[in-house]
Amino acid sequence: MKVTWNFGSFLSARSVAGDTIIELAKKYPNVWAITADQGGALKQYKKDFPERYIDVGIAEQNLAGIAAGLALEGNIPFIFGMIPFMTMRACEQNRTAICYQDLPVRFIGTGGGLTSGAGSTHNAMEDIGIMKSLVNMTVLSIGDPNMVRDIMLLSMTYPHPLYLRLAQGKQDRMLYEPGKYEFKIGMGLTARDGKDATIFAHGEMVFEALEAADTLVKDGIKVRVIDMYSIKPVDKDLVIKAVKETGNVLVLEDHLTDCGLASVIADVFADAGVYPKKFKRLGIPQVYAGFGSGEELRKKYGYDKTAAASAVKQMLE
Amino acid sequence: MADPKEVKRLQTLAYEMRKKLITLCGHYEGIVHIGGDLSVTDLLIGLYHYGMKVDPKNIKAPTRDRFILSKGHAAVSMYIAMTLRGYFDFDEIMRTYGRLGSAFGEHPCKIQLPGVECSTGSLGQGLAIAVGLAFSARVKKETHRVFCMMGDGETCEGEVWEAANTAGSYKLGNLVGIVDRNKQLMTSFDGDYINLEPYADRWRAFNWNVIELDGHDMNSIVDAIDKIPPITNPKPTVLIAQTTKGRGVSYMEHQINWHAGSLSKEDTEKALADIEANYAKLGGGK
Structure with missing residues (x-):
């Protein structure tokens, strides 16, 4: 096709x-x-x-x-x-x-x-x-x-x-032009660079993260967006680098917040003893979410692009 | 009809195997699943020493018949049947069984022990894996068979019947199930709570070719193996072997408390005496 x-x-x-x-x-x-x-x-x-x-x-x-x-x-x-x-x-x-x-x-x-x-x-x-x-x-x-x-x-x-x-x-x-990027197991991809905060996301939440980053540009906030497609093994160096360079870390995922990528990222920086200034996780809380489209449910449970943009702003206050 | 000389040879091997099982169980301080080990002893001798094309000197030969012990807790029986065929060293099993670093554990592990086709131990999972092996052989146009030995108790698991359904639907004639129909689960007899009858009809209803046999009579075992149709048969085959848990040791037969255990010196001597007496009744291999 x-x-x-x-x-x-x-x-x-x-x-x-x-x-x-x-x-x-x-x-x-x-x-x-x-x-x-x-x-x-x-x-x-x-x-x-x-x-x-x-x-x-x-x-x-x-x-x-x-x-x-x-x-x-x-x-x-x-x-x-x-x-x-x-x-x-x-x-x-x-x-x-x-x-x-x-x-x-x-x-x-x-x-x-x-x-x-x-x-x-x-x-x-x-x-x-x-x-x-x-x-x-x-x-x-x-x-x-x-x-x-x-x-x-x-x-x-x-x-x-x-x-x-x-x-x-x-x-x-579609996020990446075919043939332009190399994907590897154990690697993450910096989809957008920035110095004020990092949003780690995976799956379709990467697009939401990029949209949130676009919104924040208008406020003069430059957000790094990392597509953490490899959750296990995870790209530890990329996590540590983002923590050190941007200080503020948000994890945005369409998964329970307490056993997905956010937990993996927290493990990485805690084990390394390199801590972010602020750390926030947005995703599915401990709830059986019920009916509705993915987009509607993300909004309802507070992990869509709007929620992500607000969370970044709050971290920078 | 089974060749009487072949039957005698297999009976002698089964006698040797029972002695080794009891010796190990008496020697090892932990528990051995001795009840189920003794119910599959004759069947495993029948398979490893008569029914299956295997070569202990070339364990990866693509032409070999594959064997999966779905009732993984009978691992010791498989180790010893294979030892008698030349795969392993019995002294090493005696020395290391169940100990740190041993290849010979309570459930077979293919990573620890080359020669074992598949790691098992979680009941009800072997048949589906055997179905995968059978599909692969068919597409590669390989002519070996895939054998899978199950306990009757583990056929309470839904996955067994999911796999039976797939094998019957896809007409996997190269697949042979063997059920150790000892009519005991770990803590109850068939019929106390769960009823497995009509057992053979269950398999027939899933489009399997059923061969019923006495799993302790070597004539019956050899005849059943001889009756397995060619791999082009449009049905998988199951051998339903009537057996007794603890077979050959009088104080273990039909007893719930001998699913697994360890043996005192006295238990060991009594068991070995029973095994000698039973072998003598068969003519002592003569």
């Missing part, structure tokens, strides 16, 4: 993942796409590669086990599914069948945070906390849809389990 790149315009991350898995399967005979009745992105793939497509029906635990079995035989299985079921229903299988044996299974999960629109059963507020606690698991959260392709490509030489958290996956903001 040929798409014209414009900053902030929409593209579906799910369809990028669907196109990329075909590209990979053509090149690598050990690539599989498997799903528990959530193969919306795989319509073309399953026609092109019916032998290397498995749909087990609604049975995520079994799917995780099958992924482990495929990987034990030298295959690279990509699990496609909705985050809450992939990360919670199959949590023990992810840990014991996949992570314990350190197998190169890829999890492509959609519906990060409160973007599902389907209510608390389908919201994904805990997934980063759960997945990052599994030994050997790598956790990435991606907002820019074109980045999904880059990460899937680089995953072919990555020997460990890898979780890719996407937002809803249907309408995702």
Whole structure:
């Protein structure tokens, strides 16, 4: 699919993942796409590669086990599914069948945070906390849809389990011109430089952070925005540098505030003994958020661009 | 009909294996899952010494049959069946089992112990992994089989039936399940609380080919293995083996308190005497 790149315009991350898995399967005979009745992105793939497509029906635990079995035989299985079921229903299988044996299974999960629109059963507020606690698991959260392709490509030489958290996956903001940036596991990306404060964000909250930064320019405030797409492992040097250079740190994420990126960043500076002047976390509080669009819920729970801009201003007062 | 000489050879191996199990259990100060170890002893000898194509000198051979011990707590049985086949050294197991740094632990770990196909121990997870191995073999056009041994108790887990559904739907004829149908869970008998019957019909309903056998009669085990259809069969196969937890040691059979335990000197002597007597009844390998 040929798409014209414009900053902030929409593209579906799910369809990028669907196109990329075909590209990979053509090149690598050990690539599989498997799903528990959530193969919306795989319509073309399953026609092109019916032998290397498995749909087990609604049975995520079994799917995780099958992924482990495929990987034990030298295959690279990509699990496609909705985050809450992939990360919670199959949590023990992810840990014991996949992570314990350190197998190169890829999890492509959609519906990060409160973007599902389907209510608390389908919201994904805990997934980063759960997945990052599994030994050997790598956790990435991606907002820019074109980045999904880059990460899937680089995953072919990555020997460990890898979780890719996407937002809803249907309408995702393009942030980075394809081919202009290099993404690496364990790295963050400075999407905007600034000296007054840093906003760390991941997934689709990076766009909100950039918009908040735009608003603050009018007040003469220069905010550094860091896309922390690699949550585990995390780019510690980038965190320490931002703490030292900008003093004020805000973490903005579509996840519970007490077990996501904010906790990771706080761990990094606390362990290093390098403290920010002020530290603030915005995200999902301890609540089952209920119905509404991602945008509406972000506003309701105080972690949208407006809330982010106010939080930065308050820190600078 | 099973070759009588082959049956005698396997009976002797099972006798050797039971002696080793009891010796280890008597020697090790911690607990061993001796009840379930003894219920799968004859089946594991049947598989490792007759039914499966394996080569202890080439543990990575792509043509080997794969084996997953879903009931991972019977690890010691698998170690010893494999030891008798030439994989491991029994003295090392005696010396190190369950101790710091040992490759031989209470549940099998493939990272610690090459030769083990898959780390297991959390019940109900083995069959789904075996389904993954079977899919891979089919697409790579490999001709080996994938065997997965389960305890009947762990088939209370939903994941087992999710995996059974996938294997039946995708017609994985290269997959063979073996159920140790000892009719005991850890703390109750089948039927006390949970009812597993009609057991074979459950598998048939998931489109599996069912072979029923006596899991302690080597003739029956060999016959059942011989009846496994070729991998092109449009159904996976399950061997449902009627067994007894603690089989071969009179004071352990049909007892809830011998799911796992350790043996005193007296217990050990009595168990070894039972094993000798049972072997003599079979003709002592002659």
